Amino acid sequence: MRWFLVLCLAAAVLMPAGPSLSAQGDAGAGEHLAQQWCAACHVVSENQANAATIGVPSFFDIAANPDMTEAKIATFLADPHPKMPDMGLSNPQIRDLAAYIVSLGR
Numbered sequence: 001m002r003w004f005l006v007l008c009l010a011a012a013v014l015m016p017a018g019p020s021l022s023a024q025g026d027a028g029a030g031e032h033l034a035q036q037w038c039a040a041c042h043v044v045s046e047n048q049a050n051a052a053t054i055g056v057p058s059f060f061d062i063a064a065n066p067d068m069t070e071a072k073i074a075t076f077l078a079d080p081h082p083k084m085p086d087m088g089l090s091n092p093q094i095r096d097l098a099a100y101i102v103s104l105g106r
């Protein structure tokens, strides 16, 4: 019985830490970030009636644009155009947001 407990503990410690720590963006985390940081200006999800700002592309428009690949979106977010504020996003946040936006186009 004691060995069983030790094995369980070892398994818990050695478990991979989850998708958000991998190199790939996590679209679910990106959606959460988008609702928190981007929804003031962009339409970021289907259950958002409209964005506060007119003339800002919705995330669906961005996802539908074949030029906006995940890498392009990430580059933009690391160094946004003057019209959009630099939100000081971390690299994992950028990856998650880019993965989320691209996932909307599928």
Ligand code: HEC
Residues within 6 Å of the ligand: 033, 034, 037, 038, 039, 040, 041, 042, 053, 055, 056, 057, 062, 065, 068, 073, 076, 077, 081, 082, 083, 084, 085, 087, 089, 097
């Ligand atoms: C204060 C308003 C505002 C906020 C907040 C904001 N954006 Fe933007 N965003 C804009 C505007 C305005 C543009 C259009 C920029 C331009 O055309 O030069 C834009 C453009 C973009 C584009 C490029 C679209 C394209 O086709 O070139 C992406 C990607 C984007 N935003 C993602 C985000 C993400 C992700 C967030 C949240 C972290 C965010 N934005 C938060 C105003 C905002």
